[in-house]
Amino acid sequence: MRKSGLKQPEIELSKSIADEVKTTTCYMCACRCGIKVHLKDGQVKYIEGNRDHPVNKGVLCGKGAAGIMQHYSPARLTAPLKRIGPRGSGEFEEISWDEALVLATSWLSEIRNTDPRKLAFFTGRDQSQALTGWWASQFGTPNFAAHGGFCSVNMAAAGLHTFGGSFWEFGEPDWDLTEYFMLWGVAEDHSSNPMKRAIGKLKNRGVKIIVVNPVRTGYGAVADEWIGIKPGTDGLFAGALIHQLLVNHAIDTDYLRRYTNASWLIINAPGDDDHGLVARDAQGNPLAFDLASNSLVNANLKSKNHALHGEVELADGREACPSFALIAERFLADEYTPQSVSEKTGIESKTIIRIADELAKTAFEKEIRLKQKWTDWTGETHEEMVGRPVSMHAMRGISAHSNGFNSCRIIHYLQIVLGAIDCPGGFRYKPPFPKAVPPALRPAGKIDDVKAGKPLPGAPLGFVTSPSDLLVDDEGDALRIDKAYSWEAPFSAHGLMHMVIHNAANHTPYDVDLLFLYMANMGWNSSMDIPQTLQNLTKINQKTGEYAIPRIIYSDAYYSETVPYADLILPDTTYLERWDAISLLDRPISEPDAAIDAIRQPIVEPDRDVRAFQTVLIELGARLGLPGMVNEDASPKYIDYADYLVNHERGAGIGPLSGWRGENADQFAVGDPNPDQLKKYQENNCFFASPVPEEARYFKHANKAYLEWAKKHGFIGSENPIIFELYSESLQKFRLAADEKITPHPPAKHKQRVATYFDPIAFWYPPFEDSKTDKNTYAFHAISQRPMHMYHSWGSQNAWLRQITNANKLYMNAERGAELELVDDDWIEVTSHIGSVTCQVKLMDGCQRDTVWTWNAIGKRAGAWGLDPASPEMRKGFLLNHLISALLPEKEGGYHYSNSDPITGQAAWYDLKVHIQKINSPNQQRSEPYFTPITAKITPRNTS
Amino acid sequence: MTNLPSHTEKKLGLLIDLDICVGCHGCVTSCKEWNSTDDMLPLSDFDSYGDNPDGVFLNRVHGYEIDDGISSQTVHFPRSCLHCETPECVTVCPTGASYKRQEDGIVLVNPDSCIGCKLCSWACPYGAREYDHKQGIMKKCTLCVDRIYNEELAQEERKPACVLACPTSARLFGDFADPESEVSILSEKRGGMTLMESLDYKPVNRYLPPREKQSEKTENAINTFFASENGYVGRNQTQANNAGLDSFFTWLDDKLSSKNI
Amino acid sequence: MNPAYSVILFTVLSGAGYGLLAILGFSAVVGLVMISPAINLTMLVVALVLITAGLVSSTSHLGRPERAWRALSQWRTSWLSREGVFAVITYVPAVLLGIVWITEISPNLRLFTLFNVSSYLWVLGGAGSILSIATVICTGQIYATLRTIPAWYYLLTTPIYLLLSVVSGFVIWMFLMSLFGYKTEPTVILMGVFLLELALILKWVYWRYVDRSDFGVTKADAIGFASLTKVQNLEPAHQTKNYLMREMGYQVARSHSVRLRRFASWTCFIIPGLCLLLMLLAPSYQLIGNMTAVVSLFVGLLTERWLFFAEAKHVVTRYY
Numbered sequence A: 001m002r003k004s005g006l007k008q009p010e011i012e013l014s015k016s017i018a019d020e021v022k023t024t025t026c027y028m029c030a031c032r033c034g035i036k037v038h039l040k041d042g043q044v045k046y047i048e049g050n051r052d053h054p055v056n057k058g059v060l061c062g063k064g065a066a067g068i069m070q071h072y073s074p075a076r077l078t079a080p081l082k083r084i085g086p087r088g089s090g091e092f093e094e095i096s097w098d099e100a101l102v103l104a105t106s107w108l109s110e111i112r113n114t115d116p117r118k119l120a121f122f123t124g125r126d127q128s129q130a131l132t133g134w135w136a137s138q139f140g141t142p143n144f145a146a147h148g149g150f151c152s153v154n155m156a157a158a159g160l161h162t163f164g165g166s167f168w169e170f171g172e173p174d175w176d177l178t179e180y181f182m183l184w185g186v187a188e189d190h191s192s193n194p195m196k197r198a199i200g201k202l203k204n205r206g207v208k209i210i211v212v213n214p215v216r217t218g219y220g221a222v223a224d225e226w227i228g229i230k231p232g233t234d235g236l237f238a239g240a241l242i243h244q245l246l247v248n249h250a251i252d253t254d255y256l257r258r259y260t261n262a263s264w265l266i267i268n269a270p271g272d273d274d275h276g277l278v279a280r281d282a283q284g285n286p287l288a289f290d291l292a293s294n295s296l297v298n299a300n301l302k303s304k305n306h307a308l309h310g311e312v313e314l315a316d317g318r319e320a321c322p323s324f325a326l327i328a329e330r331f332l333a334d335e336y337t338p339q340s341v342s343e344k345t346g347i348e349s350k351t352i353i354r355i356a357d358e359l360a361k362t363a364f365e366k367e368i369r370l371k372q373k374w375t376d377w378t379g380e381t382h383e384e385m386v387g388r389p390v391s392m393h394a395m396r397g398i399s400a401h402s403n404g405f406n407s408c409r410i411i412h413y414l415q416i417v418l419g420a421i422d423c424p425g426g427f428r429y430k431p432p433f434p435k436a437v438p439p440a441l442r443p444a445g446k447i448d449d450v451k452a453g454k455p456l457p458g459a460p461l462g463f464v465t466s467p468s469d470l471l472v473d474d475e476g477d478a479l480r481i482d483k484a485y486s487w488e489a490p491f492s493a494h495g496l497m498h499m500v501i502h503n504a505a506n507h508t509p510y511d512v513d514l515l516f517l518y519m520a521n522m523g524w525n526s527s528m529d530i531p532q533t534l535q536n537l538t539k540i541n542q543k544t545g546e547y548a549i550p551r552i553i554y555s556d557a558y559y560s561e562t563v564p565y566a567d568l569i570l571p572d573t574t575y576l577e578r579w580d581a582i583s584l585l586d587r588p589i590s591e592p593d594a595a596i597d598a599i600r601q602p603i604v605e606p607d608r609d610v611r612a613f614q615t616v617l618i619e620l621g622a623r624l625g626l627p628g629m630v631n632e633d634a635s636p637k638y639i640d641y642a643d644y645l646v647n648h649e650r651g652a653g654i655g656p657l658s659g660w661r662g663e664n665a666d667q668f669a670v671g672d673p674n675p676d677q678l679k680k681y682q683e684n685n686c687f688f689a690s691p692v693p694e695e696a697r698y699f700k701h702a703n704k705a706y707l708e709w710a711k712k713h714g715f716i717g718s719e720n721p722i723i724f725e726l727y728s729e730s731l732q733k734f735r736l737a738a739d740e741k742i743t744p745h746p747p748a749k750h751k752q753r754v755a756t757y758f759d760p761i762a763f764w765y766p767p768f769e770d771s772k773t774d775k776n777t778y779a780f781h782a783i784s785q786r787p788m789h790m791y792h793s794w795g796s797q798n799a800w801l802r803q804i805t806n807a808n809k810l811y812m813n814a815e816r817g818a819e820l821e822l823v824d825d826d827w828i829e830v831t832s833h834i835g836s837v838t839c840q841v842k843l844m845d846g847c848q849r850d851t852v853w854t855w856n857a858i859g860k861r862a863g864a865w866g867l868d869p870a871s872p873e874m875r876k877g878f879l880l881n882h883l884i885s886a887l888l889p890e891k892e893g894g895y896h897y898s899n900s901d902p903i904t905g906q907a908a909w910y911d912l913k914v915h916i917q918k919i920n921s922p923n924q925q926r927s928e929p930y931f932t933p934i935t936a937k938i939t940p941r942n943t944s
Numbered sequence B: 001m002t003n004l005p006s007h008t009e010k011k012l013g014l015l016i017d018l019d020i021c022v023g024c025h026g027c028v029t030s031c032k033e034w035n036s037t038d039d040m041l042p043l044s045d046f047d048s049y050g051d052n053p054d055g056v057f058l059n060r061v062h063g064y065e066i067d068d069g070i071s072s073q074t075v076h077f078p079r080s081c082l083h084c085e086t087p088e089c090v091t092v093c094p095t096g097a098s099y100k101r102q103e104d105g106i107v108l109v110n111p112d113s114c115i116g117c118k119l120c121s122w123a124c125p126y127g128a129r130e131y132d133h134k135q136g137i138m139k140k141c142t143l144c145v146d147r148i149y150n151e152e153l154a155q156e157e158r159k160p161a162c163v164l165a166c167p168t169s170a171r172l173f174g175d176f177a178d179p180e181s182e183v184s185i186l187s188e189k190r191g192g193m194t195l196m197e198s199l200d201y202k203p204v205n206r207y208l209p210p211r212e213k214q215s216e217k218t219e220n221a222i223n224t225f226f227a228s229e230n231g232y233v234g235r236n237q238t239q240a241n242n243a244g245l246d247s248f249f250t251w252l253d254d255k256l257s258s259k260n261i
Numbered sequence C: 001m002n003p004a005y006s007v008i009l010f011t012v013l014s015g016a017g018y019g020l021l022a023i024l025g026f027s028a029v030v031g032l033v034m035i036s037p038a039i040n041l042t043m044l045v046v047a048l049v050l051i052t053a054g055l056v057s058s059t060s061h062l063g064r065p066e067r068a069w070r071a072l073s074q075w076r077t078s079w080l081s082r083e084g085v086f087a088v089i090t091y092v093p094a095v096l097l098g099i100v101w102i103t104e105i106s107p108n109l110r111l112f113t114l115f116n117v118s119s120y121l122w123v124l125g126g127a128g129s130i131l132s133i134a135t136v137i138c139t140g141q142i143y144a145t146l147r148t149i150p151a152w153y154y155l156l157t158t159p160i161y162l163l164l165s166v167v168s169g170f171v172i173w174m175f176l177m178s179l180f181g182y183k184t185e186p187t188v189i190l191m192g193v194f195l196l197e198l199a200l201i202l203k204w205v206y207w208r209y210v211d212r213s214d215f216g217v218t219k220a221d222a223i224g225f226a227s228l229t230k231v232q233n234l235e236p237a238h239q240t241k242n243y244l245m246r247e248m249g250y251q252v253a254r255s256h257s258v259r260l261r262r263f264a265s266w267t268c269f270i271i272p273g274l275c276l277l278l279m280l281l282a283p284s285y286q287l288i289g290n291m292t293a294v295v296s297l298f299v300g301l302l303t304e305r306w307l308f309f310a311e312a313k314h315v316v317t318r319y320y
Ligand SMILES: Nc1nc2c(c(=O)[nH]1)N[C@H]1C(S)=C(S)[C@@H](COP(=O)(O)OP(=O)(O)OC[C@H]3O[C@@H](n4cnc5c(=O)[nH]c(N)nc54)[C@H](O)[C@@H]3O)O[C@H]1N2
Pocket: A029, A030, A125, A151, A152, A184, A185, A186, A187, A188, A189, A190, A191, A192, A212, A213, A214, A215, A229, A230, A231, A232, A233, A234, A394, A395, A396, A397, A398, A401, A783, A784, A785, A786, A787, A788, A789, A790, A791, A792, A853, A910
């Protein structure tokens, strides 16, 4: 039957698909991979990974490769829109850009000239916060933040308040050298492709990977060990690991004394104003006790002889002890023994003991000694770089809980006691990090900072180190609309975007006139309690008869669920149609061995009447006459965003882009503007990388060469070392304030809370919703995960991606499901203390017993995203957000705090507790709640 | 043409590593994208924004939970044409549109002669053939034959789109007829698996099984850790109390004084 | 498998047509019933109409019907191609037979003056018969050789196809005969009953086989693992149905298929059989009896064929 010598058809093997190829940066998610876009007859034909790009080295994820369908999405907005029907109706008329800008300018200038606070400007995951934050401060409003507050401020704040860095953009594991990798609470992360590339490599190198996650999917599937932890208990687990390391004496005391404040003496004088603060000499230097000389010494003059425990008498006769003694005491306490955490975490104590042993064994027995000479900041030269090849990465599984700040700090403790931060094989900083602990930037927005017609004296976001940095009035009430930097969320370094709509609609703490939103779908998947949010957006102020939030401007690129709720829509371009900067001033794409920034360039011209939002913002700034955006003659300073990127200087010689500065295009980070800068970027695959000097690659926090290099390029203000704060004096100051020892004091109603949670040493406490709701009724923790191939709500408009996922189910542990007599696809009612959702169930083995979960942001509102209202996203999709309360259940005192971390204000999405019940009605065919469909009734310009 | 070549010079195919596939669907959309670049013959989509979105994909990724009776694990499983050595998808084809290339074993459909009778898709056990009902012809993975020999592309880009895209490098491309090739060596070393062997289609593509998990493997090693001499170790108890704290501080004293003073 | 109506219609109509043609051809060979050429011709036309209608219907199953001719090229390996080839060739003796009968009806139209074609009737009839049977065998083989569909990959698949084709041709032939006023011989009727009930028995055997048939391929084999105690779907590769699931993943409820089998047994085999027996007992009701048999048989065949597809599971469903 078989014969050789067949005649085969001739096929074209060397076909060419494009007449032009341009490089740019992907924006199908925030990972920012380099891409090559192939064009044919001016149309986008093919997008592939750029092999020469540092982020992805050529690989592409499911979203990135589907970029074409996003660019050609039917949901794209096509012209500026002015609302003509009631809010939420979707009745708009198209207007010209000129009309739109005149309207926006009139609204904005009125506010600026009376009370700039009345503008609340909040932006999403836009990556141009260096511009938007600056714009807000030039406008004069402190009411600015980006999405960090509902995203991962717990991680950023915990890291920056502990070791001057953090996960993701701030640092990453030493993928090439690490021998043991623990991944805490991550489904996908921002570091999407780099993480995947690294995991592939680790597996091939035989490095053990541990995934700590209530759910076993994605990375958990390929991990060597899956720790199916109970949600919200990671701090306890990490604490028990520290306990074991201490018990086993498996800690790096040398590292602790060199790089941390472990030896700093803490005053032990209960009742005194400075109880619990660091004992200092007359010059303000921290004190340590020198074991060799038996005397008090300047702790900053690092020595191997500093005591790590023991009572010491201070010059004034009071007692003090090294902070490490207090830390050891905390974690050696019964509360953190493997046995006592076992039930709460759902992890067997023998597993905890084993993992602690493995960590110790890897850190100390697989010690790495790199033959690389380096000098530390004291001037001491080391012949080698000693590494502890244990690395960790953590994200929202930790951060999206009301104990996330502390849990994250405990994970950092674990890294630090092992000596595994910025050493070979450990966790490495990415420039411009590390920064001072915490970065030396205080938030502006105090009463006197805000003046009609004037810019703020500083940036609206920053880091608080003592109660006097808070933005509160004399009564102790919040000065910002989101109550950031108030007693309710003192360390809210990124603001509380999730509270803005609620607060603005309910006049707490005050009214705003204009809510200006950019690139965040606040009417849907990024809000808690969506039904309530929609009511707030349309709420009427009884006094004025107007909307409680009188005006809303929104910039989106697509017809999202939020669009119908805005009064003026500024339609943005797609990511292939504009300039963007991924700036070192903002959230860069550096690698541990190089400082890197990048741009996006327009690949195609928009075929609609849309404009890049950044350009629009700059034009609005010019129309408003904001300082820095106009010339002396009041003419606009920048034509557009590209012009701004090249010519704007934040400080002398420092601009949005670090590469090819100066007249000769040979300066990095600091140098005069270079008119050809963007061309240079275009020629270099749209990024610029400056390598960290060889001897500066590890121990950056203490490495003389690094500190000098970073200072020279403006990353840090001084060459002082960055000393890790295991013990946080800043936190203790809040406790003292609660105790009325230092001013300002928290108002009485907040005292107890501040006193409880502002512990200078990280500790674990149960997430709030868990402790405030009935455990028997709400027996399950409910969490969500990001699907690797979908980006929040954007993915569903993508013809390819939505074929993969267009509906979601609630997953639960199979045994537990069987106990409830559930089988796959049964309809269930999921109830929280504020509402209920109806959806289908799916049973699985790899799910912690008390946990249910679903894919995030798959459920859509009918009428949005250019989809048929009968689409599965609406019929069989749902969001947990309907169940997540914006406020905590009332407990003592009748006060509802926001559902957030008490320290940072991070939204506690994953604290949710639910009850599950089978629905026996055979008629159930559709997930609930089903919102009335929104529409897009747009009156074209020429007929209006 | 539906005669199979008695042997092929090469056996080009994919080696898919189930140990590191994280199920990201990067290979899915990059395949869709590359194979839609031909304006005349893109991989069609149907009802793209409607209530029943559907379309032709040449590669799809499933997620399973598997259990060998001892432990359960999650695996992601990419599925595309395996370029079988004796595939009946080819021999059943009435028109000769389906054929297996003699030089490299790639199984292709000639879009100019396919009549869309769908019989080949019935004959494929692996679901690797998808019918494009807009164009009325059968589609399948081409092993990116228009990339791997494409002289317009740089040498290192002459690989299947899915292989280049895969972020974890779970997909490897090569010649299984060459025992020295990376895919042959790895497949040999790690027990490359064949799908549905009993059907005797002799698939060329192989799947690497998940490696043995290192979860408890280190248990033994821990003992040596206790005995280690490097000064950091020596577990004396697993449970602490105040005695634990005392003993810790005693150790700390010893350590700090003995080493440094 | 998805029961595509075009394919069901094709196998039922063409099957009957080829059956009828085979019988006509056979009768031409053996000269069993020397009836008038006009009637022969009418029956031939009926056969060709059935065949052609079936074939036309089958091309509507094609994505590119205009290219259908290409299907004739791969007869070396493809049963579908062979089916096409035989289907086309069968027209040759069939049309020639028709011509012969036409010339017999009106000798003036005698085209073949050189020699007496009628004496070659048996050759044409034989060829028509054999080619018809060959075509049907090819049809059966298309299904019987698919290892991916255990319900079809079976010894009896082709014999049943053939038998059903012959039986349906036979019943139609009898019907046409009685329509033209011929009285059917009891032996012929009994023959029909015998074939019908033989088919029923084979079909029962087949159904029993289908119920027991197994892929011999587990979900674990499908993803390459030799032995696993459990493989469970976690995440689908795509959430709405795609071609594979619609075409191969068609599922008919067990209770539904049991009911349909019963219905098919009655309509396809038992009722026509009873009708034939009635003809034997009450010859005056021959025509009406025969007509009922034909109608019932066709309803039954459509059901049987629908089930043939709907009950067949494709091995690719192991992935879903
Ligand atoms: N593909 C894709 N990539 C994205 C995004 C996207 O939408 N799609 N979004 C981007 C954004 S904005 C962000 S913030 C990042 C977030 O990236 P991730 O941090 O990966 O975010 P989540 O998907 O929320 O993953 C949280 C994980 O933590 C687990 N988890 C929940 N509670 C706990 C707990 O208490 N303990 C532990 N150990 N685990 C827990 C969940 O099961 C889940 O696997 O991803 C970014 N990247």
